[in-house]
Amino acid sequence: MSSKDKRVTLYDYNEINEVDIESRYNLYIKFNNAEKNKVRLLMMNPSYADKNVSDQTTSAAINEFQKNYGSLETINLSPKITTDPDRLEPLSYLENLYNKYYVIDKMTDENYDIVLATGDFRQNTKNKLVKDQMYDTYQELLKNLKYNKLxxxxxxxxxxxxxxxxxxxxxxxxxxxxxxxxxWSKDNKEYILKPYFPYQEIVTSL
Incomplete structure (x- = not known):
C-alpha cells in the first residue's frame, strides 16, 4: 500500500467459530476528516487488500469516499478472499450464520451512511450454494433495512x-x-431497491 493510503487502521479477520485466515469480514479505512460522516460499503467479496497491501477496488474506494467522509468500512456478502468470484467456496453452517449476523449488524447502523454496491452477485459466481448463501444474507439485510424503523x-x-x-x-x-x-416485489416475492423521494419521509412520519 502506498504511503498516501496508510489510513487503513483495522483489518478484522474475526477468527471465531470456523473462520480462517482466508476470510475477511471488514476493512476499516480512516481518513483525515474526523468531523465528517462515516460510510459503510457493501460489496460481493473481498480481494487481498489489508493494512499493508492495497488493491484496485480499495484504492478506488479511497478516492471515491475520502473527500466527504471521515472513515470508510467495507463489508461483503461473502467474507472469502479471492480475485475470481467463480472460485468462491460455500461457507460452513457456523460461518454462514455468523456472517449473516455480522453483515446485518454492520449495515443497519444509523450512525453510518450505507452504500449497497454488490453488483449482480448471482450472475458473477457459478457455485449455486455460494449464490444461495449470499442471496439469503442480502434478502435478510434488505428486510431489516425495511422494517427496523431506524x-x-x-x-x-x-x-x-x-x-x-x-x-x-x-x-x-x-x-x-x-x-x-x-x-417489496409482489411479482418476484423478494425485497428490492427503489428510488428515494423526500416526500416519503413526510408520509412515514404522519
Whole structure:
C-alpha cells in the first residue's frame, strides 16, 4: 500500500467459530476528516487488500469516499478472499450464520451512511450454494433495512436486475450515489431497491 493510503487502521479477520485466515469480514479505512460522516460499503467479496497491501477496488474506494467522509468500512456478502468470484467456496453452517449476523449488524447502523454496491452477485459466481448463501444474507439485510424503523441513510450508484442490486461503485455510470429505499416485489416475492423521494419521509412520519 502506498504511503498516501496508510489510513487503513483495522483489518478484522474475526477468527471465531470456523473462520480462517482466508476470510475477511471488514476493512476499516480512516481518513483525515474526523468531523465528517462515516460510510459503510457493501460489496460481493473481498480481494487481498489489508493494512499493508492495497488493491484496485480499495484504492478506488479511497478516492471515491475520502473527500466527504471521515472513515470508510467495507463489508461483503461473502467474507472469502479471492480475485475470481467463480472460485468462491460455500461457507460452513457456523460461518454462514455468523456472517449473516455480522453483515446485518454492520449495515443497519444509523450512525453510518450505507452504500449497497454488490453488483449482480448471482450472475458473477457459478457455485449455486455460494449464490444461495449470499442471496439469503442480502434478502435478510434488505428486510431489516425495511422494517427496523431506524433512520438509515441508504444509497446506491444506480440499480440493476429490476432494482434488485446496487451497481458496484467502480462500474457505475453515475457520478455520485443517490438515496434509495427498500421495497417489496409482489411479482418476484423478494425485497428490492427503489428510488428515494423526500416526500416519503413526510408520509412515514404522519
Amino acid at each position: 433512520n438509515i441513510r441508504l444509497y446506491a450508484y444506480g440499480m440493476i436486475k429490476e432494482n434488485r442490486y446496487g451497481i458496484h461503485f467502480s462500474k457505475a455510470k453515475m457520478k455520485d450515489k443517490t438515496r434509495v429505499i427498500v421495497g
